[in-house]
Amino acid sequence: MTASADKINYSKAKSDKYHRILEAAIKVFAEQGFFHSTVSQIAKEAGVADGTIYLYFKNKDDILLQFFNYKTKQVFSQFREAVNRADNAKDKLRNLIRCHLREFQRDRNMAVVFQAEARQGRQFEKYIKELSKMYLDLIGEVVEMGQEEGAMRKELYLSLVKRFILGAVDEVINTWVSAGGSYDLVSMADPLVELFLRGIGSNGSRTV
Amino acid sequence: MTASADKINYSKAKSDKYHRILEAAIKVFAEQGFFHSTVSQIAKEAGVADGTIYLYFKNKDDILLQFFNYKTKQVFSQFREAVNRADNAKDKLRNLIRCHLREFQRDRNMAVVFQAEARQGRQFEKYIKELSKMYLDLIGEVVEMGQEEGAMRKELYLSLVKRFILGAVDEVINTWVSAGGSYDLVSMADPLVELFLRGIGSNGSRTV
Amino acid sequence: MTASADKINYSKAKSDKYHRILEAAIKVFAEQGFFHSTVSQIAKEAGVADGTIYLYFKNKDDILLQFFNYKTKQVFSQFREAVNRADNAKDKLRNLIRCHLREFQRDRNMAVVFQAEARQGRQFEKYIKELSKMYLDLIGEVVEMGQEEGAMRKELYLSLVKRFILGAVDEVINTWVSAGGSYDLVSMADPLVELFLRGIGSNGSRTV
Amino acid sequence: MTASADKINYSKAKSDKYHRILEAAIKVFAEQGFFHSTVSQIAKEAGVADGTIYLYFKNKDDILLQFFNYKTKQVFSQFREAVNRADNAKDKLRNLIRCHLREFQRDRNMAVVFQAEARQGRQFEKYIKELSKMYLDLIGEVVEMGQEEGAMRKELYLSLVKRFILGAVDEVINTWVSAGGSYDLVSMADPLVELFLRGIGSNGSRTV
DNA sequence: CATGAATGAGGTTTCATTCAT
DNA sequence: GATGAATGAAACCTCATTCAT
Numbered sequence: 013m014t015a016s017a018d019k020i021n022y023s024k025a026k027s028d029k030y031h032r033i034l035e036a037a038i039k040v041f042a043e044q045g046f047f048h049s050t051v052s053q054i055a056k057e058a059g060v061a062d063g064t065i066y067l068y069f070k071n072k073d074d075i076l077l078q079f080f081n082y083k084t085k086q087v088f089s090q091f092r093e094a095v096n097r098a099d100n101a102k103d104k105l106r107n108l109i110r111c112h113l114r115e116f117q118r119d120r121n122m123a124v125v126f127q128a129e130a131r132q133g134r135q136f137e138k139y140i141k142e143l144s145k146m147y148l149d150l151i152g153e154v155v156e157m158g159q160e161e162g163a164m165r166k167e168l169y170l171s172l173v174k175r176f177i178l179g180a181v182d183e184v185i186n187t188w189v190s191a192g193g194s195y196d197l198v199s200m201a202d203p204l205v206e207l208f209l210r211g212i213g214s215n216g217s218r219t220v
Numbered sequence: 221m222t223a224s225a226d227k228i229n230y231s232k233a234k235s236d237k238y239h240r241i242l243e244a245a246i247k248v249f250a251e252q253g254f255f256h257s258t259v260s261q262i263a264k265e266a267g268v269a270d271g272t273i274y275l276y277f278k279n280k281d282d283i284l285l286q287f288f289n290y291k292t293k294q295v296f297s298q299f300r301e302a303v304n305r306a307d308n309a310k311d312k313l314r315n316l317i318r319c320h321l322r323e324f325q326r327d328r329n330m331a332v333v334f335q336a337e338a339r340q341g342r343q344f345e346k347y348i349k350e351l352s353k354m355y356l357d358l359i360g361e362v363v364e365m366g367q368e369e370g371a372m373r374k375e376l377y378l379s380l381v382k383r384f385i386l387g388a389v390d391e392v393i394n395t396w397v398s399a400g401g402s403y404d405l406v407s408m409a410d411p412l413v414e415l416f417l418r419g420i421g422s423n424g425s426r427t428v
Numbered sequence: 429m430t431a432s433a434d435k436i437n438y439s440k441a442k443s444d445k446y447h448r449i450l451e452a453a454i455k456v457f458a459e460q461g462f463f464h465s466t467v468s469q470i471a472k473e474a475g476v477a478d479g480t481i482y483l484y485f486k487n488k489d490d491i492l493l494q495f496f497n498y499k500t501k502q503v504f505s506q507f508r509e510a511v512n513r514a515d516n517a518k519d520k521l522r523n524l525i526r527c528h529l530r531e532f533q534r535d536r537n538m539a540v541v542f543q544a545e546a547r548q549g550r551q552f553e554k555y556i557k558e559l560s561k562m563y564l565d566l567i568g569e570v571v572e573m574g575q576e577e578g579a580m581r582k583e584l585y586l587s588l589v590k591r592f593i594l595g596a597v598d599e600v601i602n603t604w605v606s607a608g609g610s611y612d613l614v615s616m617a618d619p620l621v622e623l624f625l626r627g628i629g630s631n632g633s634r635t636v
Numbered sequence: 637m638t639a640s641a642d643k644i645n646y647s648k649a650k651s652d653k654y655h656r657i658l659e660a661a662i663k664v665f666a667e668q669g670f671f672h673s674t675v676s677q678i679a680k681e682a683g684v685a686d687g688t689i690y691l692y693f694k695n696k697d698d699i700l701l702q703f704f705n706y707k708t709k710q711v712f713s714q715f716r717e718a719v720n721r722a723d724n725a726k727d728k729l730r731n732l733i734r735c736h737l738r739e740f741q742r743d744r745n746m747a748v749v750f751q752a753e754a755r756q757g758r759q760f761e762k763y764i765k766e767l768s769k770m771y772l773d774l775i776g777e778v779v780e781m782g783q784e785e786g787a788m789r790k791e792l793y794l795s796l797v798k799r800f801i802l803g804a805v806d807e808v809i810n811t812w813v814s815a816g817g818s819y820d821l822v823s824m825a826d827p828l829v830e831l832f833l834r835g836i837g838s839n840g841s842r843t844v
Numbered sequence: 845c846a847t848g849a850a851t852g853a854g855g856t857t858t859c860a861t862t863c864a865t
Numbered sequence: 866g867a868t869g870a871a872t873g874a875a876a877c878c879t880c881a882t883t884c885a886t
Contacts, residue, residue, distance in 0.1 A: 029870090047255040051856065061872045066857065102421075131339045131394070141398065155420065164420050169411045172392070176415050179391025180384040186339070187383050190349065203377045207384050211419030212363065212372050213310075237846095259881060269847040271883075280881065445867095463671040467860060477868040479862075488860065518837075547755045547810070557814065571836065580836050585827045591811050592804045592831050599803025600796070602755070606765065619793045623800050627835030628779065628788050629726075653849090675877065685851045690878065 030068045033058045034082065035121075037075045042124035046076055073136075076129060080139045083122055087115050088146060095150060101158030102209065108150065109181055110201040116185050117197040127186050148174040164209075177208055238276045241266045242290060243329075245283045250332035254284060281344075284337060288347045291330055295323050296354055303358060309366030310417065316358065317389055318409040324393050325405040335394050356382040372417075385416055446484045449474045450498065451537075453491045458540035462492055489552075492545060496555045499538055503531050504562055511566060517574030518625065524566065525597055526617040532601050533613040543602050564590040580625075593624055654692045657682045658706065659745075661699045666748035670700055697760075700753060704763045707746055711739050712770060719774060725782030726833065732774065733805055734825040740809050741821040751810050772798040788833075801832055 036058035040049045051072055055062045069075045094111035098104040116123040130140045151174045158164030184204060188197045244266035248257045259280055263270045277283045302319035306312040324331040338348045359382045366372030392412060396405045452474035456465045467488055471478045485491045510527035514520040532539040546556045567590045574580030600620060604613045660682035664673045675696055679686045693699045718735035722728040740747040754764045775798045782788030808828060812821045 050854085062856090063858080063873060064871055067870070072856070128339050131336050137398075158420075165418075168420055172408060172411050173415065173420055175391045175395050176388040176412065179389070179394075180387040183383045183387025183390060184380070186387075190345075200380060203380050204384065207381065207419065209419045209421035210373075211415065211417045211421075212366075212376055212381055212384075213417035213419075258879085263848095270849095270881090271847055272845085274882070275845070466858085471869095478860090478870095479868055480866085482861070483866070544755050547752050553814075574836075579838060581834075581838050584836055588808070588824060588827050589831065589836055591807045592828065595805070595807025595810075596800040596803040598807060599799045602803075603799050606761075616796060619796050620800065623797065623835065625835045625837035626789075627831065627833045627837075628782070628792055628797055629833035629835075630787060630789050674875085686877090687852060687879075688850055691849070696877070 027068075029058075029060065029064065033060065033065055033068055034075065034079060038079055038121045038125050041076065041129065042121040046125075046129050076125075076136060077139060079125065080130075080136065080143065083126075084139075084143055084146075090115055091147070091150060095154060101154050101161050101163050102205075104154045104157070105151075105177075105208065106201065106205045108154065109205055110198060112181055113185070113197045113201050117188075117193070120189070120193045123185060123193075124189050127182070127189055144178070147178060151177050180204065180208070235276075237266075237268060237272065241268065241273055241276055242283065242287055246287055246329045246333050249284065249337065250329035254333075254337050284333075284344060285347060287333065288338075288344065288351065291334075292351050292354075298323055299355070299358060303362060309362050309369050309371050310413075312362045312365070313359075313385075313416065314409065314413045316362065317413055318406060320389055321393070321405045321409050325396075325401070328397070328401045331393060331401075332397055335390070335397055352386070355386060359385050388412065388416070443484075445474075445476060445480070449476065449481055449484055450491065450495055454495055454499075454537045454541050457492065457545065458537040462541075462545050492541075492552060493555060495541065496546075496552065496559065499542075500555075500559050500562075506531055507563070507566060511570060517570050517577050517579050518621075520570045520573070521567075521593075521624065522617065522621045524570065525621055526614060528597055529601070529613045529617050533604075533609070536605070536609045539601060539609075540605055543598070543605055560594070563594055567593050596620065596624070651692075653682075653684060653688065657684065657689055657692055658699065658703060662703055662745045662749055665700065665753065666745040670749075670753050700749075700760060701763065703749065704754075704760065704767065707750075708763075708767055708770075714739055715771070715774060719778060725778050725785050725787050726829075728778045728781070729775075729801075729832065730825065730829045732778065733829055734822060736805055737809070737821045737825050741812075741817070744813070744817045747809060747817075748813055751806070751813055768802070771802055775801050804828065804832070 033054065037049070037054045040053050040057050043049075044053070051065055052062055054075070055065055058065075065075070069078060090111055091108055094107040095104045098107045116126070129136065130143070152170060155164055155168065155170060155173055159166055159168070181204065184200050185197065188195065188200075241262065245257070245262045248261050248265055251257075252261070259273055260270055262283070263273055266273075273283075277286060298319055299316055302315040303312045306315045324334070337344065338351070360378060363372055363376065363378060363381055367374055367376070389412065392408050393405070396403065396408075449470065453465070453470045456469050456473055459465075460469070467481055468478055470491070471481055474481075481491075485494060507524055507527055510523040511520045514523045532542070545552065546559070564587075568586060571580055571584065571586060571589055575582050575584070597620065600616050601613070604611065604616075657678065661673070661678045664677050664681050667673075668677070675689055676686055678699070679689055682689075689699075693702060714735055715732055718731040719728045722731045740750070753760065754767070776794060779788055779792065779794060779797055783790055783792070805828065808824050809821070812819065812824075
C-alpha cells in the first residue's frame with residue numbers, strides 16, 4: 013500500500029505550488045544540507061503549510077528525487093543543444109563546458125545541491141549514476157568525434173578521459189560554490205578546455 | 221579552540237579504544253552514510269558501550285572531525301614523502317597521484333567517507349577546505365617546480381591547474397568507489413598523469 | 429438534541445447521496461475498521477468529493493452514529509415483525525433469531541461493523557446500549573410470554589436469560605463473520621433455539 | 637531491517653518497567669480505547685519518558701500484542717487448572733465459568749480491553765482467533781466428556797455448543813463491564829451454568 | 845574507566861475538517 | 866449544492882546524549 017503516484021498530483025502541468033515548493037526546498041537544501049533541512053523549513057520558505065508538501069511529494073526524499081529529475085532533464089537538454097550548436101569536436105567540447113558552467117552559475121542553489129548531495133549514495137545513488145552516465149556519454153561522443161576528425165589523439169583511454177573531464181569541471185564548480193559564487197565561473201571554461209586539449213606539459217614533451 | 225579538551229582524552233597517545241571507535245565509525249559511515257549512522261551502531265561495531273564513545277569524542281560530529289584530522293595527517297605525510305622521493309616535477313606528480321590512489325585503494329572505507337562526506341559543507345566545511353588547500357598547495361609546488369624546470373608550460377593559470385588535477389583524480393576515485401572497488405585503482409595513475417601532461421589534443425594542436 | 433441540525437440536511441427524506449455515503453462508509457469500515465478508515469476513502473467509494481461528506485454528516489464519528497441509527501431502526505422493525513408473525517413464544521423466539529441471522533447474513537458489511545465497532549465503548553456507548561436494550565427487551569417480552577404459556581420455566585432469572593440468548597446469537601454471528609461468511613448462517617437458527625430451550629444437559633437432569 | 641526482537645528487552649525476566657508500562661497501557665486502553673490512547677498518556681501513567689516505551693515495545697501495536705500474550709497465558713493456565721480440579725463434566729464446566737468470571741472481575745481493565753479490543757480484527761485478528769480457539773477447545777473437551785459420562789446429550793452439534801457457551805459468558809461479562817463493574821460477576825456463574833444445562837424450556841419440552 | 849537504561853527534544857507524516865471557487 | 870486543495874494539530878517514533886551504578 014504505497015501511497016504514491018495515484019495520490020500525488022504529478023500531472024496538472026506541474027502546478028504553481030509544485031514548483032514553489034521545489035525551489036524552496038532546493039534553497040533550503042543548499043543552505044542547510046538535505047539532512048539538516050526540515051520539512052517545516054521548506055514549507056515556510058515556500059509559504060505553504062507543512063501538510064501541503066505531501067500533496068505534491070511522497071516524502072522528504074521524494075523532493076530531492078523530483079529535483080534531480082526535473083533539473084536534470086532541463087539542464088541536459090541544454091547540454092545537448094550546446095553540443096549540437098557546434099560542428100567540430102573542439103568547439104562542441106568548449107560549448108558543453110561553457111554551458112555547464114553557465115547553467116550552474118545561473119542557479120547557484122541548484123549547483124550547491126547537485127555538488128553536495130549527489131555524492132551521498134544510498135537512496136539517490138541510482139539517480140546520480142544515471143545522471144553521471146548521461147554526461148559521460150555526451151563527453152564520450154564528442155571525444156570520439158574529435159578522434160575521427162583528427163583533432164584528438166587516437167590512443168586515448170576513453171573511459172578515463174571522460175572521468176578526467178567531468179572531474180575537473182566538477183571541481184572547478186565546487187571551488188566556485190565554496191567561494192560563495194563570488195567570481196565569474198564561465199570565464200573558467202576556455203582555460204579549462206585548453207588544459208584538456210593541451211595538458212600542462214611543455215610542447216612536444218614525452219611523458220612516459 | 222575546541223571547548224572540550226578538559227573532558228576528553230585527546231592526550232594519552234590515542235588509546236587503543238580511541239582508534240577502535242574511530243575505525244568502527246568509519247566503517248559504519250562508509251556503509252550507511254554519516255547521517256544514517258547511529259552512535260549505537262558505531263558502539264556495537266567497536267565493541268564498546270554507547271556511553272564510552274563520549275569518553276573519547278565530544279559528540280557524533282566530533283567523530284567525523286577527528287577522522288578528518290587523523291587520517292588527513294597520516295595520509296598527508298605520505299603524500300609529502302611521495303613527492304619528496306622524486307627529483308623532478310613530472311615524477312613528483314606521478315608519485316603523488318600513485319600514492320593518492322594507492323592509499324585510497326588500501327582503505328576503501330576511508331575513501332568512501334572522504335569522497336562522500338567531504339562534500340557536505342556545513343559543519344565540516346572548515347576542515348575540508350583546509351584539507352583541500354593542503355593538497356592543492358602540494359600540487360602547486362610541483363607545478364611551479366615543473367615550470368622552472370621547463371617541463372611544464374609557463375603560461376599556466378596555476379589555481380585552475382590545481383583544481384583541474386585534484387578534480388580529475390577525485391572523480392577517478394569516485395568512479396572506483398561507485399563500482400565497489402572492483403578493479404585496480406593504482407593502474408589509473410600513469411594514464412592519468414599522461415592526460416595531465418599532454419592533454420587530449422593531437423600533437424601541436426592550436427587550441428584557441 | 430444533536431447540535432447540528434441547522435447545518436446538516438437531515439430532513440429532505442434522506443437524499444440519494446446521504447445513503448450512498450452511508451453505504452460506502454459501512455463498506456470501508458467493514459474492510460478497514462473505523463479508525464483505519466479515512467474520510468477520503470469513504471468519499472472515493474461513494475463517488476463524491478471529500479467535502480461533500482460534511483454536507484450530510486457532522487464529522488467522521490457522526491457517520492457511524494447515523495449508521496447505528498439508520499440500520500438499527502430498519503433492522504428492528506424487521507425483528508418486531510418477525511416476532512409478531514408467530515403466535516406462541518417458542519415460534520416467536522425462533523422467528524426472531526432466524527430473522528436476526530438472515531438480516532446479518534444479507535448485509536455482511538453491516539454485520540461486520542455491528543459486531544466490531546459496537547464493542548468500542550466511548551463515543552458510541554450510548555447508542556449501543558440503547559440498541560442492546562431494545563433487543564433485550566424484545567427477548568424479554570417473548571420469554572415472559574413463554575412463561576405465561578407454560579412453555580418456559582417460571583423460575584428463570586430473566587435479565588440473565590436475555591443476555592444468555594443475545595450473547596450466544598452474537599457469538600454465532602461473530603464466528604461466521606470471522607470465517608468470511610463462508611457458510612449458511614441462517615441454518616444455525618434452529619439448532620440454536622433448541623439449545624436455548626433444552627440446554628445441553630441430558631433429559632431430566634438435575635443440575636444444582 | 638525490522639528493528640524488533642534483537643533490540644528489545646524481552647528477556648530480563650520481564651523487568652520491573654516492562655510490567656509497569658504494560659499495566660499502565662492496559663489502564664489507559666481501558667479508559668480511552670486503543671486508538672484514542674496515545675503513547676504519551678501511557679508513558680505518563682507509567683511514570684516513564686515516552687522514549688522508554690520503545691525500549692520495551694516495538695511500537696504501540698506491540699503493547700497490545702504483548703498484553704494479549706502475557707495475560708492470555710496467565711489466565712489460560714488458570715482456566716485449565718479450574719477444569720482439572722473437578723472430576724465430572726458438569727463441575728468442570730461450572731469451575732471453568734466461575735474461574736473465567738472471577739479472573740475478569742479481579743482485573744477489570746483487562747476485562748475491558750479483552751472485551752473491547754478483541755473484536756477489532758485487523759492487526760490483532762490472528763491473536764484473538766488463537767485465543768478464542770483455546771477457549772473453545774477447552775469447552776469442547778468438557779462437553780465431550782459430559783457426553784461420555786451421560787451427563788450431556790449425545791446428539792449435540794458440538795461446534796455450535798461451544799460458541800453458544802462462549803457467547804453467553806462473553807455477553808454476561810460485557811454487560812457487567814458496561815455497568816461499570818457495579819455488581820458481583822461471579823454470582824452469575826451458577827445460574828448461567830444451569831441455563832446451559834437445562835435451557836429455558838419447561839421440563840420435557842419437545843422443541844422441534 | 846566503562847556501562848547501557850533512560851531521557852525527551854524534535855522530526856516526519858497523516859488526515860479530519862474548512863472554505864474559496 | 867459540490868468540490869478538492871489547503872491546512873495544521875497532533876501522533877508516533879528515533880536517537881544523541883547523560884548519569885547513576
